[in-house]
Amino acid sequence: MAFAGRHVVLGVSGGIACYKSCTLARRLSEGGAVVDVVLTAAAAEFVRPLTFEALTGRPVLTSLWERDRALAHVGLAHAPDLVIVAPATANLLARAAMGLADDVLTALLLARTGEGEGKGGRAVLAAPAMNDAMYAHPATRANIQTLATRGWQFVGPEIGPLAEGPSERPGRMSEPETILAAAERLLLQRPPWQGKIVVVTAGPTREHLDPVRVVTNPSSARMGYALAEAAYARGADVVLISGPSDLPLPFGVTAHRVETTAEMQRAAQAVVKRAALLVMAAAPADYRPAKPAATKRPRTGDAALTIELEATPDILASLERPKECVVVGFALETGGDGLARAQAKLREKALDYIILNDALEPGAGFEVTTNRVTIIGKERQPVELPLLPKRDVAERILDAVEQSLT
Numbered sequence: 001m002a003f004a005g006r007h008v009v010l011g012v013s014g015g016i017a018c019y020k021s022c023t024l025a026r027r028l029s030e031g032g033a034v035v036d037v038v039l040t041a042a043a044a045e046f047v048r049p050l051t052f053e054a055l056t057g058r059p060v061l062t063s064l065w066e067r068d069r070a071l072a073h074v075g076l077a078h079a080p081d082l083v084i085v086a087p088a089t090a091n092l093l094a095r096a097a098m099g100l101a102d103d104v105l106t107a108l109l110l111a112r113t114g115e116g117e118g119k120g121g122r123a124v125l126a127a128p129a130m131n132d133a134m135y136a137h138p139a140t141r142a143n144i145q146t147l148a149t150r151g152w153q154f155v156g157p158e159i160g161p162l163a164e165g166p167s168e169r170p171g172r173m174s175e176p177e178t179i180l181a182a183a184e185r186l187l188l189q190r191p192p193w194q195g196k197i198v199v200v201t202a203g204p205t206r207e208h209l210d211p212v213r214v215v216t217n218p219s220s221a222r223m224g225y226a227l228a229e230a231a232y233a234r235g236a237d238v239v240l241i242s243g244p245s246d247l248p249l250p251f252g253v254t255a256h257r258v259e260t261t262a263e264m265q266r267a268a269q270a271v272v273k274r275a276a277l278l279v280m281a282a283a284p285a286d287y288r289p290a291k292p293a294a295t296k297r298p299r300t301g302d303a304a305l306t307i308e309l310e311a312t313p314d315i316l317a318s319l320e321r322p323k324e325c326v327v328v329g330f331a332l333e334t335g336g337d338g339l340a341r342a343q344a345k346l347r348e349k350a351l352d353y354i355i356l357n358d359a360l361e362p363g364a365g366f367e368v369t370t371n372r373v374t375i376i377g378k379e380r381q382p383v384e385l386p387l388l389p390k391r392d393v394a395e396r397i398l399d400a401v402e403q404s405l406t
């Protein structure tokens, strides 16, 4: 969504991580961006320009001296919404920090940041990738520092296996999805989200019957993670309180992993005092075994087993939240008069918005990647959304909430 109709330059310098830049180019194009790829001579040794041309459907710049494209680098310096350099080699960072313009990519970078350094709107996002010793070198550190003070933004490098071997060391280029999340934020961040703390709860909770058995539900945490990603992209400082989930944590958020409803309640209470927005997208267990066993309960023949359950803490009811904090709850219903029940919950729990979804509707609710929700605001007409990917649902929810944030 962030990339639709945007113009992005993808600068690629010569590191082994060039192969990941092909995926990055592809994802940007799929997202609706016009992508112009600019390669250094070393990058063209790793991946031929033809690959990027096929992926983007656009000609690729590799030299300052191309016929009919003289000064293309100057045009590409000013026009795009965003310049991404991935991978950014040690050599490229050194040349850019020194202000060299000895090939088409460095000339473009110099022209882009020559005026309005450090200001928004001329953003350069770099994803360094190199051997760990090169990354640790004081020269590289100083170059990154210099570029950062000129307004360059950095994503990574991360700790992981490098090209030379399997041991985990710093210097690995961030994955394309991570670079895209950082790029999205540069394009989308805006008031009233910037600098606001947004707390999102996500996923199921688990209540133990014994050390190896739990009472839980099939929530995948996808809706909450999508909301966390969308709020981060808008510029918020996002705290994600997540129950058990196999999903990778969204880039840029501060995550607290919890298991039980009581833990989720405590984690939410610890952060909510500073929150401008609280989104309760989790599906916490409402009941837990009253007497969890310390060791595994043995099977006792074919006799039925009755387990006493007790209520878990009601997170929304028990949270001490600041008066100005906007609160969004979720109501997961299974048919019937869901709208009336959701509206009653909105009032009883003093929420600002409630998001109604039906667990039994195909494509909605738990486990799936899509959802169909109705956004119900205090003193507002309910807004029914069509079936959408959860990230799009998240955007629509945040669009609705935005007017309540001051």
Ligand SMILES: Cc1cc2nc3c(=O)[nH]c(=O)nc-3n(C[C@H](O)[C@H](O)[C@H](O)COP(=O)(O)O)c2cc1C
Pocket: 012, 013, 014, 015, 016, 017, 040, 041, 042, 043, 088, 089, 090, 091, 092, 093, 129, 130, 131, 134
């Ligand atoms: C196989 C191979 C892998 C390389 N990988 C990297 C790398 O990951 N990061 C880096 O900074 N340099 C790497 N280099 C060195 C750069 O290619 C070299 O410094 C080159 O001059 C970079 O040019 P450029 O910055 O203009 O693209 C690698 C070289 C080779 C031969």
